Amino acid sequence: MKTSKNSTFNINLHVNQKKIFLCDKPYKLLVCGRRFGKSHELRTEALVAALSFNQPYDPNFPPTVVIAMPTLKQARQVHWKALKGMLKNAPFVQSINNSELRISFKGNKPDVILRGTNEDDGDGLRGLKIYFAAVDEFQDIKVGIWDNTIFPALSDTPGSKALLCATPKGRSHPLYKFYQKIKDLKEWAYFNFYTKDNPHFPKSQLRIAKSQMPPKSYRQEFQASWEDFDGQLFDQLNDSHFISNIPSDLSFYIGCDWGDTNPAFIVVGLSKDYSKFYIVDSWFNQSQQPITQDEFLDKLAAACTKYKIYKTYLPDDRPAAIKSARILGNKQDISGLKRAVQVSRSQLGVMSSIEIINNLFYQNNLFINSSLTEVKSQFQDYHRASDKDGNLLNKPADCQSDHLIDAARYVIALLYVSIQNKTLKLKS
Incomplete structure (x- = not known):
């Protein structure tokens, strides 16, 4: 994509990631198998949202692009190094603040910041004018943080959008109830991909996993299937x-x-x-x-x-x-x-x-x-x-x-x- 008169930002996504990227719904829920590439998709959409921002900019209440995970430590480990790699030597970057986990761009563009949600029950997100919320491992975000903190901050920002990425944890998990609530809403798009839908993932690893995991666990982890699990946690013990x-x-x-x-x-x-x-x-x-x-x-x-x-x-x-x-x-x-x-x-x-x-x-x-x-x-x-x-x-x-x-x-x-x-x- 073009970000300024003399610079561009290259988008490198596989074919199924592009389907998500090109969807124009304001809110997207991506539930997929391990190693589909959801974190890279999420980082890409967050950066594109920041760089393509073209609305009035109020420096007293600036819009923000937030990449959130259950803990700040997770966000740092999963996304920070990758973000810096994606933006290495980019001429449109104004500054990269390692202590604040904040990336600022030249011109009136939203900063990209990393946040953890669960340590303070989402209080670190309060007061922000969120233009784009990129929430990774959404299944582990505490119940209520989306409804009480993130979504209200989005609703208060014109043109705001969100991408939530998750791995299913069974039909009894709050994520399944969230999916049931949003799946028919016109503002939402739901994507469900298997690990094999990532063309770069070695199929031999799937064969190994299938031979070593209980069928329900394999379907949940690699086929993003909503499974019912019985009460016994060690159900393979005999x-x-x-x-x-x-x-x-x-x-x-x-x-x-x-x-x-x-x-x-x-x-x-x-x-x-x-x-x-x-x-x-x-x-x-x-x-x-x-x-x-x-x-x-x-x-x-x-x-x-x-x-x-x-x-x-x-x-x-x-x-x-x-x-x-x-x-x-x-x-x-x-x-x-x-x-x-x-x-x-x-x-x-x-x-x-x-x-x-x-x-x-x-x-x-x-x-x-x-x-x-x-x-x-x-x-x-x-x-x-x-x-x-x-x-x-x-x-x-x-x-x-x-x-x-x-x-x-x-x-x-x-x-x-x-x-x-x-x-x-x-x-x-």
């Missing part, structure tokens, strides 16, 4: 996953869940070819009486010594306890504690890690020592929450006995992601 003969040639890791009354840890064995996981041992406080941090760390140290643990995974809600674990490891020369890893719970994600574990059950790559009756019970009973009308929600129910599951999530999900990343590096 009796064949409880075994008594644990292989002897494993490397061992520990995942921990803090707590004054119910702290817990899980010992996980990993096969030499990094393909199979075994929950071989566990401990959690069954006394219903609080125990001290030192008492728990002593239990952890004993398990590290017994299994020659290579690395311990500790959640980030108690940084002082992590430091104490490392100090104890150095003092007693316990390698597993010296290598203690701090797990970012927000980055890991509850449902994402649950999905990894459920997929491992589906692949028959995760097994549980049949003698661990409490572990077995927690995994079999773990279920979704429901709303006041009895509809299942895409999150675990509260007040479950799940400390051993949390401990398992921290170690298994992070090990799995690390293995996948190393495999990708080797292949590239």
Whole structure:
């Protein structure tokens, strides 16, 4: 597109992204499979909206193009570097402010700014005159922020538009209710694309994913299908996953869940070819009486010594306890504690890690020592929450006995992601 007398901005979209781009409806909802290219589409539309702005410009109440995600950290990681790459050496850019995550253009054009929504319930968007709202991972935006903050700011701005990009999370998720509300409104366009609709995505990766994921999960993640899920979160777990003969040639890791009354840890064995996981041992406080941090760390140290643990995974809600674990490891020369890893719970994600574990059950790559009756019970009973009308929600129910599951999530999900990343590096 032409942005000034002597400069242009090149639009590089694949054929199905262009269908979205060329749609002239003011509001668009894009629900698509992984790696379709929704984030690039969203960035492109945001930049074009800013650069093609040709309305009266009030410097006292300037229009703004907002790229929003659930957290500012996500917005920075996903979009900021890409935006700067798209605008590298562009003569129409006036300034790029890294501290404010703001891009300003020459002439009377709206600034492009990045925002997170969930940390402050959308308050950071209040007072803005939003000309274009580009909302990524819309399914994870807190309910009410669109209706109460973003949409009113758009309604107050002539010619305003929005693109919302999302991945479906089941028919019980608020996103599905939002889709049902807008799908027949004349101001809205709805787009639904599969991952395979991206001509640049390798089809071999789809075949691998289809062979490794439960059918419902595959349809949801790669075909953007609105699926119904039952209440059991580990619905691929069955009796064949409880075994008594644990292989002897494993490397061992520990995942921990803090707590004054119910702290817990899980010992996980990993096969030499990094393909199979075994929950071989566990401990959690069954006394219903609080125990001290030192008492728990002593239990952890004993398990590290017994299994020659290579690395311990500790959640980030108690940084002082992590430091104490490392100090104890150095003092007693316990390698597993010296290598203690701090797990970012927000980055890991509850449902994402649950999905990894459920997929491992589906692949028959995760097994549980049949003698661990409490572990077995927690995994079999773990279920979704429901709303006041009895509809299942895409999150675990509260007040479950799940400390051993949390401990398992921290170690298994992070090990799995690390293995996948190393495999990708080797292949590239």
